[in-house]
Amino acid sequence: MIAIRDMMIIQIDITNACMNSCSNCTRLIGHHRKPFFMNFEMFTRAVDSLADFPGMVGMIGGEPLLHPEFPRMARYLQERIEDPRRRGLWSTVPEGTKHGALIKEVFGNLYLNDHTVDKIMHQPVLVAASEAVPDPARMWSLIDECWVQKCWSASITPKGAFFCEVAAAFDMLFDGPGGWPVEPGWWQREPHQFGEQKERWCPRCGCAVPLPRRASTEQVDDVSPANLAELERMASPKVRKGRVALYRGEQAADWNPHHNWYMSEVEGEAQYRSRIAKRLDAAE
Numbered sequence: 001m002i003a004i005r006d007m008m009i010i011q012i013d014i015t016n017a018c019m020n021s022c023s024n025c026t027r028l029i030g031h032h033r034k035p036f037f038m039n040f041e042m043f044t045r046a047v048d049s050l051a052d053f054p055g056m057v058g059m060i061g062g063e064p065l066l067h068p069e070f071p072r073m074a075r076y077l078q079e080r081i082e083d084p085r086r087r088g089l090w091s092t093v094p095e096g097t098k099h100g101a102l103i104k105e106v107f108g109n110l111y112l113n114d115h116t117v118d119k120i121m122h123q124p125v126l127v128a129a130s131e132a133v134p135d136p137a138r139m140w141s142l143i144d145e146c147w148v149q150k151c152w153s154a155s156i157t158p159k160g161a162f163f164c165e166v167a168a169a170f171d172m173l174f175d176g177p178g179g180w181p182v183e184p185g186w187w188q189r190e191p192h193q194f195g196e197q198k199e200r201w202c203p204r205c206g207c208a209v210p211l212p213r214r215a216s217t218e219q220v221d222d223v224s225p226a227n228l229a230e231l232e233r234m235a236s237p238k239v240r241k242g243r244v245a246l247y248r249g250e251q252a253a254d255w256n257p258h259h260n261w262y263m264s265e266v267e268g269e270a271q272y273r274s275r276i277a278k279r280l281d282a283a284e
Contacts, residue, residue, distance in 0.1 A: 001144055001145075001191040001194065004188070005188055007152075007153055008153075009056045009058050009088060009153045010056075010153055011156070011165050012038070012043065012156045013027070013038070013061065013155055013157045013165070014038045014060070014061065014067045014070070015035055015066060015067045016028075016032060016036055016061060016172065017036075017063060018061055018063045018066070020115060020116065020219075021238065022122060022216040022217070022219060023122050023220050023222075024123060024124050024221055025122070026125055026165065026262070027062055028126070030236075030237060030243065031173055031238050032237075036172065037067055037069075038067070038157070039158070040069055040072060042158055042182070046156040046161075047077055047080045048080060049184050049186055051184075053187050056087070057086060058089065058153065060165075061090070061091075063092055063094060063113075064090070065099055066094075074099075074106045088108070088110075089107040089110050090113040091111075092113055092115075093276075100281060101284045103280055110276055112272070112275060115216040115217075116216070120216040121215060121216070122214055122215075123207055124211045124213070124214070125206055125221075126222065128203060128204045128226055129202065131224040131225065132206060132211065132224060132247065132249075142209055143198070143203075143208045147208070147258070147261065148208070148262075151261075153165045155169075156168075157171070159171060159178035160178040160179025160180055161179045162180075164201075164202075166205055167198070167201040167202070167205070170204060171201065174204075176201070211251070212251075220243050222245050223244045231244070
């Protein structure tokens, strides 16, 4: 694992509301009976705590544009993080939104978080490492080298700050104890300080384990027995709809994770940028 200060991005999860219910979503969309919407005061605390963070500060969901205070939040981020290259947005820019001009003005980085094409392959999240890897020594070895924590982001949710965005999502879904206080310098923590968060959530997560991926458009989550039992106890809507598949010990033959492993390359850079421009123009 790496120190949080060495990450390229820290995300602020402003909502887990979403129009989609993709397979193996890192925000575990589809299992919550009610989405959360971060209040503005918590958002300002989150941004203020990251004012001196050298990397990018991202706004993400779910779909962040579904948050009723998205424009106000975007303006506050613009005010506190002066360099537009340090302001990022992860969004599908859903049809019908009218924030295109605002997004162009505020965000130096827009990542089209579009999981609606067949070639987007998602690593299982709800297959618990502790169930998929019976040897604890090997399990912790895999966790310590987790590509998600090394390549992706720490996160702030309404419940606090977390060393890993997936751990933050687990804490939200499974009603965990919350994260660290959102205060200046929280992101200076190093791996030996991840402690309780790492021990509580990493064994329940499958991101570090070489597991077969699934197309996001299937809208089916791979789950291991213990996680499934907990989801059933919570009356997960996605479980009730039968949109889960029980993990039966499969291992991936082509496991070669990298920073874009969860999304996959589905088009060239020029085509991707053109698609972003069209989405924003349509949203004005």
